[in-house]
Amino acid sequence: xxQKDLPFSQAEFDRRIAxxxxxxxxxxIDLLFVTxxxxxxxxxxxxxxxxxxxxxxxxxxxGDPIWWGRYMDMLGGRRTCWMxxxxxxxxxxxFVQSTERHAMQDLAVQIKEMGLAKARIxxxxxxxxxxxxxxxVLTQELPEATFVDATAVVNWQRLxxxxxxxxxxxxxxxxxxxxxxxxxxxxxxxLRKNELVAEIFHxxxxxxxxxxxxxxxxxxxxxxxxxxxxxxxxxxxNEMRAGEATFFELSGVYRRYHAPLCRTxxxxxxxxxxxxxxxxxxxxxxxxxxxxxxxxxxxDIANAFMSVLQKYxxxxxxxxxxxxxxxxxxxxxxxTASIRTEDDTILEPGMVFHFMPALWMxxxxxxxTETILITADGPAQPFCTxxxxxxxxx
Amino acid sequence: xxQKDLPFSQAEFDRRIAxxxxxxxxxxIDLLFVTxxxxxxxxxxxxxxxxxxxxxxxxxxxGDPIWWGRYMDMLGGRRTCWMxxxxxxxxxxxFVQSTERHAMQDLAVQIKEMGLAKARIxxxxxxxxxxxxxxxVLTQELPEATFVDATAVVNWQRLxxxxxxxxxxxxxxxxxxxxxxxxxxxxxxxLRKNELVAEIFHxxxxxxxxxxxxxxxxxxxxxxxxxxxxxxxxxxxNEMRAGEATFFELSGVYRRYHAPLCRTxxxxxxxxxxxxxxxxxxxxxxxxxxxxxxxxxxxDIANAFMSVLQKYxxxxxxxxxxxxxxxxxxxxxxxTASIRTEDDTILEPGMVFHFMPALWMxxxxxxxTETILITADGPAQPFCTxxxxxxxxx
Numbered sequence: 001x002x003q004k005d006l007p008f009s010q011a012e013f014d015r016r017i018a019x020x021x022x023x024x025x026x027x028x029i030d031l032l033f034v035t036x037x038x039x040x041x042x043x044x045x046x047x048x049x050x051x052x053x054x055x056x057x058x059x060x061x062x063g064d065p066i067w068w069g070r071y072m073d074m075l076g077g078r079r080t081c082w083m084x085x086x087x088x089x090x091x092x093x094x095f096v097q098s099t100e101r102h103a104m105q106d107l108a109v110q111i112k113e114m115g116l117a118k119a120r121i122x123x124x125x126x127x128x129x130x131x132x133x134x135x136x137v138l139t140q141e142l143p144e145a146t147f148v149d150a151t152a153v154v155n156w157q158r159l160x161x162x163x164x165x166x167x168x169x170x171x172x173x174x175x176x177x178x179x180x181x182x183x184x185x186x187x188x189x190x191l192r193k194n195e196l197v198a199e200i201f202h203x204x205x206x207x208x209x210x211x212x213x214x215x216x217x218x219x220x221x222x223x224x225x226x227x228x229x230x231x232x233x234x235x236x237x238n239e240m241r242a243g244e245a246t247f248f249e250l251s252g253v254y255r256r257y258h259a260p261l262c263r264t265x266x267x268x269x270x271x272x273x274x275x276x277x278x279x280x281x282x283x284x285x286x287x288x289x290x291x292x293x294x295x296x297x298x299x300d301i302a303n304a305f306m307s308v309l310q311k312y313x314x315x316x317x318x319x320x321x322x323x324x325x326x327x328x329x330x331x332x333x334x335x336t337a338s339i340r341t342e343d344d345t346i347l348e349p350g351m352v353f354h355f356m357p358a359l360w361m362x363x364x365x366x367x368x369t370e371t372i373l374i375t376a377d378g379p380a381q382p383f384c385t386x387x388x389x390x391x392x393x394x
Numbered sequence: 395x396x397q398k399d400l401p402f403s404q405a406e407f408d409r410r411i412a413x414x415x416x417x418x419x420x421x422x423i424d425l426l427f428v429t430x431x432x433x434x435x436x437x438x439x440x441x442x443x444x445x446x447x448x449x450x451x452x453x454x455x456x457g458d459p460i461w462w463g464r465y466m467d468m469l470g471g472r473r474t475c476w477m478x479x480x481x482x483x484x485x486x487x488x489f490v491q492s493t494e495r496h497a498m499q500d501l502a503v504q505i506k507e508m509g510l511a512k513a514r515i516x517x518x519x520x521x522x523x524x525x526x527x528x529x530x531v532l533t534q535e536l537p538e539a540t541f542v543d544a545t546a547v548v549n550w551q552r553l554x555x556x557x558x559x560x561x562x563x564x565x566x567x568x569x570x571x572x573x574x575x576x577x578x579x580x581x582x583x584x585l586r587k588n589e590l591v592a593e594i595f596h597x598x599x600x601x602x603x604x605x606x607x608x609x610x611x612x613x614x615x616x617x618x619x620x621x622x623x624x625x626x627x628x629x630x631x632n633e634m635r636a637g638e639a640t641f642f643e644l645s646g647v648y649r650r651y652h653a654p655l656c657r658t659x660x661x662x663x664x665x666x667x668x669x670x671x672x673x674x675x676x677x678x679x680x681x682x683x684x685x686x687x688x689x690x691x692x693x694d695i696a697n698a699f700m701s702v703l704q705k706y707x708x709x710x711x712x713x714x715x716x717x718x719x720x721x722x723x724x725x726x727x728x729x730t731a732s733i734r735t736e737d738d739t740i741l742e743p744g745m746v747f748h749f750m751p752a753l754w755m756x757x758x759x760x761x762x763t764e765t766i767l768i769t770a771d772g773p774a775q776p777f778c779t780x781x782x783x784x785x786x787x788x
Contacts, residue, residue, distance in 0.1 A: 005630070049612055050626040052522075052725035072712070072754060076624035093712030094736065097729050125527035128446075132529035133520035133545065151527065194599050194606040201595035205588050212588040212631025218443055219609045230470035232444040236399070237606025318466070318487030329723045331446035335491050342488065360466060 006045050006082050007255050012164050013082055016043055019157045021061055029122035029148050031111065032059045033138075035130040037328035039154035040067070041256055044083060048076040051129055051328060053096055054103035060116070068107060070096060104134050108141030117142055122150030128330065155336045159323055160350040165257065166373065169325065169352055173259035173371065173383035174208040175252025180263050180384075183222070183250065184391045187265045189242045193235045197222060204252055214253040217327040218260075221249035228365030231358070242268040245390075247358070247367035251324075251332060258324050258332045259383045260354045262367035265391040274366060277359055278390040280312035281368050285388065288320075288339075288355055292372060292380035298343045298353075305357050306341065320357040324371060349376045352383075366390065400439050400476050401649050406558050407476055410437055413551045415455055423516035423542050425505070426453045427532075429524040431722035433548035434461070435650055438477060442470040445523050445722060447490055448497035454510070462501060464490060498528050502535030511536055516544030522724065549730045553717055554744040559651065560767065563719065563746055567653035567765065567777035568602040569646025574657050574778075577616070577644065578785045581659045583636040587629045591616060598646055608647040611726040612654075615643035622759030625752070636662040639784075641752070641761035645718075645726060652718050652726045653777045654748045656761035659785040668760060671753055672784040674706035675762050679782065682714075682733075682749055686766060686774035692737045692747075699751050700735065714751040718765060743770040746777075760784065 020043065024032055034057040040046045043057050046067050055069030066087045067077045074090030081088060091106040111117065121142070124130050126149075139147055161169065182203040186196055197220050207213035223233040225244035240246065244267060251260040266274070284305040291304035302320055309316055321339030324332055332354075337345035339353060351374040358367040368388060372380040414437065418426055428451040434440045437451050440461050449463030460481045461471045468484030475482060485500040505511065515536070518524050520543075533541055555563065576597040580590055591614050601607035617627040619638035634640060638661060645654040660668070678699040685698035696714055703710055715733030718726055726748075731739035733747060745768040752761040762782060766774040 047628075048624065048626040049615060049628055049724070052612075052727075072625040075754070076627050079621060079624055079627070094734075096713060097716075097727070097732065123526070125530065126525050128522045128525065130526050131520050131522065132517070132524050132526050133543070135526035135529075136519065149527070192606065194601060194608075198596045198599035198607070201599055202592045205592035205595055207588060207631070210631070212586065213592070214588075215613045215628065218446075221443060227473060230442065230473055231466040232442040233470050233473070234441075234443055234609065237601070237604070319490060322491075330443070333446075333491070338491065340488075360469070 004079065004082070008045070008164050010082065012162055013045070015162065016157065017059070017065065020059060020154055023153050023157060024061065024122065027122060027148060027150060027153060028120055029150060030061060030119040031116050032122040032150055032153065034059065034154055035124050036127050036154065037129060038326050041328070042154065042158055042326050044081045046077055047080045047256065048073060050076060054134060068110060102133065102137045104137035105141055108138060111142060118144045120146045120148055122148045122153060124151050125149045126151040152336055155334050158325055158334055159336055160348050161325060161352050165325060166350070166352070168254050168257035169259050169371070169383060171211045171254040172252045172257050174211055175204055175213050175254065176250065176259045176261040177384050177386050178208055179204045179250045179252055180248060180261050180386050183248045184263060184265050187240060187246060187267065187393060189240055189267050191240050192237050193222060193224065193240060194237050196240070197235045200250060204250070211254055214255055216251045216253050216258065217329045217332040218251070222246060223365065226363060229360050229363065231360055240267060245270065245274065245364050245366065247365050249367055256326045256328070258327055259371040260324060260332060260369065261371060261384050261386060262356070262358065262369040263386065263391060264366050264368060265393060267393050269394060270390065270392060274364060274390070276312065277314060277361070277366055280309055280314055281357060281359060281366060282388055284308035284357055285355065285368065285370065288357065289372065289382070290379045292347060292355070292374060293378065294347050294349050294374055294376060296347050298337050298339050298345045298347065299341050301339050301355065302341045314359065316359060321353050321355040324352055324354045347374045349374055398473065402439070402558050404476065406556055407439070409556065410551065411453070411459065414453060414548055417547050417551060418455065418516065421516060421542060421544065421547060422514055423544060424455060424513040425510050426516040426544055426547065428453065428548055429518050430521050430548065431523060432720050435722070436548065436552055436720050438475045440471055441474045441650065442467060444470060448528060462504060496527065496531045498531035499535055502532060505536060512538045514540045514542055516542045516547060518545050519543045520545040546730055549728050552719055552728055553730055554742050555719060555746050559719060560744070560746070562648050562651035563653050563765070563777060565605045565648040566646045566651050568605055569598055569607050569648065570644065570653045570655040571778050571780050572602055573598045573644045573646055574642060574655050574780050577642045578657065578659050581634060581640060581661065581787060583634055583661050585634050586631050587616060587618065587634060588631050590634070591629045594644060598644070605648055608649055610645045610647050610652065611721040611723045612645070616640060617759065620757060623754050623757065625754055634661060639664065639668065639758050639760065641759050643761055650720045650722070652721055653765040654718060654726060654763065655765060655778050655780060656750070656752065656763040657780060657785060658760050658762060659787060661787050663788060664784065664786060668758060668784070670706065671708060671755070671760055674703055674708055675751060675753060675760060676782055678702035678751055679749065679762065679764065682751065683766065683776070684773045686741060686749070686768060687772065688741050688743050688768055688770060690741050692731050692733050692739045692741065693735050695733050695749065696735045708753065710753060715747050715749045718746055718748045741768045743768055
């Protein structure tokens with residue numbers, strides 16, 4: 001008998017299944033095939049670095065979900081999923097990265113054996129782990145089925161967090177504080193960036209007290225100087241230099257739950273325009289937090305921030321936040337609502353966003369962000385207590 | 395003017411483009427759209443953690459390739475790609491994770507503007523970063539184009555490594571030796587697994603001397619005891635225990651080039667069947683290395699290993715290796731040839747494989763592997779010098 005260490009109560013998983021089935025019903029879906037690893041984990045607790053081969057969760061309108069994947073990962077499924085072994089299926093290894101056969105052929109056989117060859121099947125059309133080829137093979141193998149685009153059907157159910165989930169994010173936030181503190185404390189001219197990132201990883205995986213650190217779905221983004229004008233560069237072996245800003249886009253993680261936090265450090269004396277931008281950014285975040293109230297919309301947060309920026313005469317376009325929670329690479333965002341001027345999702349208590357109004361300017365970048373909780377009344381609460389400022393080390 | 399620190403010579407990139415175009419010609423492809431981040435890097439040197447949004451490389455039969463992505467990542471493209479800024483295109487931020495518009499609509503406009511609306515366009519149908527939805531939108535937006543499945547067209551060009559690439563893999567291998575050494579040295583009963591993984595990350599990112607450590611495309615797999623019967627579990631906060639084996643599936647990485655290396659440590663006295671399996675595994679690896687000669691086939695390596703295993707009466711199925719080199723998450727394999735009994739790829743000098751004949755048994759797992767170079771004559775050469783054995787700490 002496998003000893004399991006499930007992250008959540010059965011009531012929590014039951015809630016998730018029930019909510020998802022309600023949405024399936026609204027979309028006219030009989031059988032949902034879930035390929036997003038975050039959604040798989042959320043529904044079944046499956047956890048493993050096996051998403052580079054085809055796998056997924058089959059959820060019908062009755063009974064427990066079924067986890068389906070490579071035979072050797074079925075063993076991981078038995079150790080991590082809450083369902084019994086009968087609901088964990090494995091396909092043969094010669095389906096893996098083969099030019100002759102495709103794993104979706106096996107999945108189609110499974111679906112037929114369930115008597116669902118003519119079902120309305122929901123598939124996550126826009127997902128890293130449901131390739132164009134997978135869709136082509138699955139639809140060809142199940143010619144009598146009707147396929148429905150179920151992109152984000154599960155993701156939307158994840159938007160409002162339960163108390164159990166919020167407790168996990170609070171733990172992740174303790175680690176986030178520690179990694180940002182480590183990054184700022186260690187930064188100095190002459191330190192090679194990879195050596196700094198080694199310290200960041202060490203702090204994040206060690207965690208805080210009994211809160212052990214899991215891996216982040218986005219690895220450390222830590223660009224300096226002009227590299228920080230580009231949003232998504234990782235690191236190299238160059239030395240940190242006086243006269244440059246470095247931003248840290250990091251997240252502590254506890255059992256796949258994230259609480260991203262960004263801060264910026266300047267080695268030396270920051271230029272006047274950066275200090276002005278810092279002032280605008282922090283005032284804008286305060287305005288955003290105040291607008292982030294239950295009943296308001298995501299665009300209200302964005303507009304509150306933008307109006308402060310306009311007052312300071314700073315131009316900025318694009319998204320400034322997204323929901324976070326459970327996640328797997330390559331993205332820690334949930335890919336549903338966005339904090340942006342064109343998004344009008346209504347805020348509810350229990351929603352958690354990474355409010356991320358970074359400024360990427362012509363010659364430098366400045367990231368100061370918060371992971372925030374929408375509460376029943378009052379402004380949003382940041383999960384972290386790290387001082388909200390540009391850190392200057394002269 | 396952006397200062398660039400390109401990893402390779404222009405001659406190396408020219409070779410890659412010329413080789414790819416030859417394959418495009420053979421496949422009847424006028425325009426190749428490359429979404430695999432490893433392929434993008436291999437062709438253009440693009441490097442950033444931005445593959446969670448749609449992006450790619452457009453390669454026609456003439457002129458330099460074009461990198462296309464999100465506007466803010468265009469700035470990263472200008473800093474990392476070898477092409478001039480005119481060949482780096484950015485799309486507006488409101489295409490990102492929008493329910494109203496899709497980035498492939500922008501790509502279709504670009505392709506039309508190139509006068510290629512009726513071209514034969516190759517797309518990587520089986521790739522994490524070319525979703526079913528992306529394909530549906532792109533084909534809809536370009537009704538006069540003909541779409542060709544170009545999965546692995548570029549990957550196959552990567553199979554034989556240049557001297558410049560082999561030099562990078564040798565650097566990665568120095569780091570691999572160090573991380574495995576660290577993992578084994580630090581392992582002891584009572585140590586929490588996440589604390590061990592923190593040390594592994596620290597060693598891998600710090601690197602060796604001037605060789606700075608980049609991030610691996612697969613994060614540390616370090617399961618102990620029965621968890622090691624499942625191939626792809628990561629880590630948790632449990633203590634290591636006496637009487638258990640832990641395998642380490644790790645890779646040093648230098649500028650995205652990998653040299654995976656696995657070893658197993660046993661805390662205490664290993665059971666007799668594990669010692670016997672170790673003997674078989676090591677003898678099998680030696681037989682495999684001897685069979686891994688230019689002119690032989692990938693299946694010859696697998697068969698050589700399997701015949702030793704049969705002699706010992708150990709049952710094993712499945713793949714036991716794959717080519718490695720440049721890579722991005724979620725997989726460090728190249729997804730072309732496989733070391734398995736049904737694969738008959740002919741070995742050539744300069745090919746690099748992770749020869750990975752792990753044994754996942756009923757109650758434990760044993761991983762001892764080598765990244766190997768196929769040479770002009772003689773058996774394959776391992777890149778690492780780490781002793782090939784089960785490490786026992788009593």
